[in-house]
Amino acid sequence: MTDAMQKPILLTGASGNLGRMLARELAARGFRLRLSDISPFPDPLPAGADFEKLDLNDGVGLLRRAEGCGVILHFGGVSVERPFEEVLGPNIRGLYHVYEAARREGARVVFASSNHSIGFHERTETIDDDCAFLPDGFYGLSKAYGELMGRLYWHKHGVESVFVRIGSAFPEPVDARMLATWLSFSDLARLVERCIVAEKVGTGVIWGASANERMTWWGRDARAAIGWEPRDSADTFAGQLAGKVSGDPVAERYMGGGFCAIGYSRGK
Ligand code: 15L
Numbered sequence: 291m292t293d294a295m296q297k298p299i300l301l302t303g304a305s306g307n308l309g310r311m312l313a314r315e316l317a318a319r320g321f322r323l324r325l326s327d328i329s330p331f332p333d334p335l336p337a338g339a340d341f342e343k344l345d346l347n348d349g350v351g352l353l354r355r356a357e358g359c360g361v362i363l364h365f366g367g368v369s370v371e372r373p374f375e376e377v378l379g380p381n382i383r384g385l386y387h388v389y390e391a392a393r394r395e396g397a398r399v400v401f402a403s404s405n406h407s408i409g410f411h412e413r414t415e416t417i418d419d420d421c422a423f424l425p426d427g428f429y430g431l432s433k434a435y436g437e438l439m440g441r442l443y444w445h446k447h448g449v450e451s452v453f454v455r456i457g458s459a460f461p462e463p464v465d466a467r468m469l470a471t472w473l474s475f476s477d478l479a480r481l482v483e484r485c486i487v488a489e490k491v492g493t494g495v496i497w498g499a500s501a502n503e504r505m506t507w508w509g510r511d512a513r514a515a516i517g518w519e520p521r522d523s524a525d526t527f528a529g530q531l532a533g534k535v536s537g538d539p540v541a542e543r544y545m546g547g548g549f550c551a552i553g554y555s556r557g558k
Pocket of ligand 1: 369370404405406456457458459471546
């Protein structure tokens with residue numbers, strides 16, 4: 291058992307779809323959770339968890355909330371493409387507050403990064419964890435910034451981070467793109483558990499997708515070091531979803547899908 295396991299774990303974004311699922315799953319595995327979100331927690335509080343309403347813009351509040359924590363699971367912030375001014379506070383300033391709290395506590399950060407940090411890679415490529423950031427919007431840019439922030443805090447302060455570039459974490463895949471990008475809730479919960487308990491992580495990138503046959507886009511990452519392999523697969527949905535494409539040439543060409551097409555003005 292690592293030191294991190296004996297201390298409470300701060301989960302930001304606890305009231306979001308992934309936060310709620312992680313709160314439930316991690317509490318069931320015996321972790322002591324401190325939940326936070328700008329919105330109220332919509333479920334009954336899991337055993338061993340408490341909740342506090344917290345804006346990621348509130349640096350002092352975050353420092354206080356993280357006191358004594360061994361791990362910060364950072365799932366908070368804007369989670370879709372939005373105008374720059376809306377992304378700035380929660381996703382840029384908020385990340386600084388999270389990393390300052392991690393530095394002060396000597397805590398590990400598990401950052402919910404996204405495929406949208408690399409969304410403008412073409413689907414014909416296979417890219418590794420050291421590929422170029424090619425964000426497909428201000429949201430994806432904030433995720434790339436978060437990964438770089440994590441590297442800064444590792445090299446300067448020894449703060450460990452796992453950057454999980456989540457594909458599409460939903461209860462089920464809903465379109466043809468997700469036959470490649472889908473990450474099941476159960477694979478995500480086991481991944482986050484491994485990120486908490488792994489002895490040493492330094493800084494590592496994980497491609498957050500289940501064992502989908504169509505996932506030819508994402509190659510090498512740090513999963514072996516963390517001790518994680520996905521178990522689920524979107525393949526069983528192929529029959530019903532293979533034809534469910536957007537019809538937009540930009541969305542279909544790039545890994546980020548529809549996010550790439552938002553406000554696209556380059557000429558198709
Ligand atoms: C994300 O990063 C979003 O948070 C989520 O809503 C999905 O759009 C997902 O990416 C995706 O690319 O499917």
